[in-house]
Amino acid sequence: MSSFFQRLRWPDYLIVAVLLTFAGYIYFSIGGSLNYVWRWHLIPNYIYSWHTTREEWFANLLLQGLAATIRISIYSSILALILGTILGIARCSANLTIRMLARTYLELLRNIPPVVVVFIFFFFLSQQLIDFLNLERWARGIARQDDIAVWEFFFGEMRRFPSLISGVIVLALFESAFVGEIVRAGIQSVPKGQREAAKSIGMSRFQELRYIVLPQAMKKVVPPMANQFITLIKDSSIISLISVQELTFKTVELVASSRLIFEAWITAAAFYFIICFSLSRVFARLEKGRKPK
């Protein structure tokens, strides 16, 4: 760290000073001209607070939202990985119809704004699926049971389970298109000689893919896949539009009820930033540690 400060010259200090002045000006002018009273001291309460009647600590709106965002991101990235791998394989298929279908799916998702895609998937697909599987009733049944700590740990509030599931599905379908492209690039990066060698020892197309091509392709796509996971966490804010109770949705709720407009949004931004930035650091370090083979 000391070497970092030693490398700074006087123009650097000048730039930092100007930036700080500007930030301070914005901060105070919000207080002045907009007549806004900063109430930062209230924010910790909305993260974690003391329940006076039940006499216990509980996770309040913002932390609930953060937990939901993490859950949704993990589940939908697993689902997106599965769907995306299938899609990537389909894109490289020998069958023209399969290739065209995969291509169509991809081009549709790439050229429609995410918000529109989310609404379409929500109304046309996940809602039907939830009605069809009768998930609402099943979840309410679970919610009425006594010992549901495990369920709540994995899925949050059980009454909200159907909404969580549709959020996960929508997000996974949306991201699968991009995961699919990454997988396709990985498959195509495996040299032709590998496929020929697999064929020459009598492997079927499936065995060739399963034992020779995919293991090599997947190893190559780990870095872009990690980036896509971070993108997915950020994209998860979109599904607040279909009332999935994740961080962005909870922040909107908090702003509406407490009018802590700036504080709440800055806190939400900080949460997203901390998660995404630390993940990207972790991935960068893992990438460095991976021995090139």
Added chain:
Amino acid sequence: MNDQKPMIEVRNLDKFYGSFHALKGINLTVHQGEKMVVCGPSGSGKSTLIRCFNGLEFHNSGTLIVDGVEVHENAKEIRAIRQEVGMVFQQFNLFPHLTVLENLMIGPMKVRRLSRADADDTARKYLDRVHIPEQADKYPSQLSGGQQQRVAIARSLCMESRIMLFDEPTSALDPEMINEVLDVMVELVDTGMTMVVVTHEMGFARKVADTMVFMEMGEIVEISPPEQFFTNPSSERCRLFLNQILEH
């Protein structure tokens, strides 16, 4: 030799890449146990021809019968044929994500459905055969080119195929490693395996070949036993080619 049963029969075979006529009316028979060496200038269709033999390329007209089965693009038997016909590539094409031993075991286990223990035995047996048993647990990238090519030969042998195809097996090797690969191939000759070898190694050819084939511009120009081929080839083009590569 020719009283043996034919393993590969080629009749009037033609192959096109778009409008390029890669193989022109090829006629050829390889008998059981025969060692055939195919040579010729680059682009003459030697590789294309032997790649047809195990269905990595498909001919456009004519007939090709391998081990009694007719080969064509939609043949259901194509996998069965490939199991009977091993191939060694110029670029080795070992599987980089598997160890040497796993490279040898994956075919027997997944294709021949051998148990892990049996596949392990087979793999070690053939790794011994190519003289590198101590490299079993290394990855291909840790081996020299010559060692990699010997592993590739062992990988084909593990499938216990009846015919072995070699597509310029020493062309991608540094000169000092060529002999270790050729030695292994000479030893293989003694086992009675049917072999078709595309190579420019004329010393090897002279030593092991039963039949020499010279190809140019997608045609077979000369088929003859090595004594005649090297001393008194019937075609002028073949003589010129031999002069060029034997000068050094």
